[in-house]
Amino acid sequence: MRSEALQNWLNQFTSRSEILKNIRDLEKNNEELFEELLREGLTYEEVKSRYTDFSYYKGLKIPEGARALRAVEVYVGIMDFSDPSVMRLPGWHDGNTPSANLIDTSALFGALSKRIERPFLANKTIYSRSNCLIRYTGEALYQLDWDVLHALICFCRGQFNKRFEVRQIDILKMIGLSKAGYNYDLLKDSIVRLRKTDIYIESSSKSPAMSFSIGEVKSLPKGKRRRIDTFSLILEATILDNNVLALTLDARLKFLFGNNEYGLIDWEKRNKLKNNDIAKKIQCLISGQKTNMQRHRMEKLYQLMGLTSSFKEFTRLLKHACEVLLAAGVIKAYAIPAAPRGAGQDRIITIWTTEIPTPEELQAVGRVAAYACGE
Structure with a gap:
């Protein structure tokens, strides 16, 4: 802003x-x-x-x-002198949503674990890339919350800091949920969570012009803990008649998409992933990279998901998520290497996003424990 x-x-x-x-x-x-x-x-x-x-x-x-x-x-x-808060991104249209790399390479929006209650995080440092610091206070955010936030970004058409109105049913339709009563409750709860978030983000770069921070760090009197004065993802949200919402998003959201650091998520494909949060998180992660053949450390993926399951169980869930991504047409192939004894978390998963792998690329992966390729 x-x-x-x-x-x-x-x-x-x-x-x-x-x-x-x-x-x-x-x-x-x-x-x-x-x-x-x-x-x-x-x-x-x-x-x-x-x-x-x-x-x-x-x-x-x-x-x-x-x-x-x-x-x-x-x-x-x-430049647009009259409306600096409007975000315009190449490739963004009605069928997709921009996805900020800075957020997608962090654990701010993790993967829901059905075995534990949603925790409340107090000024927690969120796992993120090395040049980024994220501190968060609020209920843990998962992929449903990511969907709701990005649907709102689409409905406001990038006009942050400006009040807009949208029907709840239209949000549910965009994120692939039915008009059942409990889905309205899920939506309202998510908007409340996003409204109550307190986030501080600091992104550093070799070039000072590309560095920024969102929120302010302030010190309390001596003997008190330092606290973070931050921004909320949603500034204002009220329910009007006929299940219409009036909302305002924080204009500083625009900073997250700067320096061309974003991918584009196809809503139709994302909705095919249903409630598989691991698959959705991987879709966000790979969208911001332009290369067809992507390699990701499995230990890093485990951290990004914010799961508490064993790494063995996570590997099983990861394989299933890749199958879901493959069936939805989000990826073309994946390969999970076999685990050397005592080195399960050091493995690197390879994902092909736009073209099937070549024989040379498969050979470079080595011995695999799981592999699948689409058409």
């Missing part, structure tokens, strides 16, 4: 050409606002490519400051 300070700076000018004339002064006199404008611009692929792809010219390295200035100039040429 664009800060008031940056919006006020932009409001001084009546045209893009005036802004361009003053960009160098902004860079020199207010580095914080300049970096905010750059971060906003880097959510657009054409701006990001200008910033990252032109590191050298005629064999000479271009300084980061010059690349940043050029990227901001490109952004000024395309």
Whole structure:
């Protein structure tokens, strides 16, 4: 979400050409606002490519400051001055939903275990990739909650921080649930959970312009525990007449999809996965990677799911989830290697997402305990 300070700076000018004339002064006199404008611009692929792809010219390295200035100039040429909270992503249409890599490579939305009650997490550090810190307070979130949140993102059409209305039955239909009474209860409970979430996210990068944090860390008086003042995924939710919901999402959700760090999830295929949370979590994970042949450490998948079952049981559940993904057309093939004695958690599962594996790729996998290939 664009800060008031940056919006006020932009409001001084009546045209893009005036802004361009003053960009160098902004860079020199207010580095914080300049970096905010750059971060906003880097959510657009054409701006990001200008910033990252032109590191050298005629064999000479271009300084980061010059690349940043050029990227901001490109952004000024395309930016939307009136509605900075709207998220527009290439490839996003009515039949799919964007899926943020930063979230999908974390255990924030895990896999539901039917053997335990949904726990309440208090300022818990969530398993995530090495350059990301996520702290969470609230009831544990699972794939139903992921579905509900992303359905709301679709219904608001990326217009975060703006109130919108949607029928509950339309949400249920998008996420593949019937209009049975208990599904309305599941939906309402999920929205309450998402409304009450408190999350702090910090993502670091070699480039300061691509680093960001959502939420604020504040210290309490001496002797008190440090706490996190955070953002909730849903800012406001009320039930109107005829089972219509009025909702507002936090505009800072847009940061999660920046730097082209997102995949696209087909709703029809996802709904074929039914209530298999492990399959749904894997679908999210693989969607953000462009390669056909993907390799994932099974121990990492186990952590991402947040399950409490034994690793042996998880391996069985993982195999079943891969079969579900295969039947739904989400993947083309998978291979789980045989476990050397004493090294079960060190195995790497291989998944092919768009094309069936070649003989050379299968040979590279080695001896397998489970393998299946679709058409």
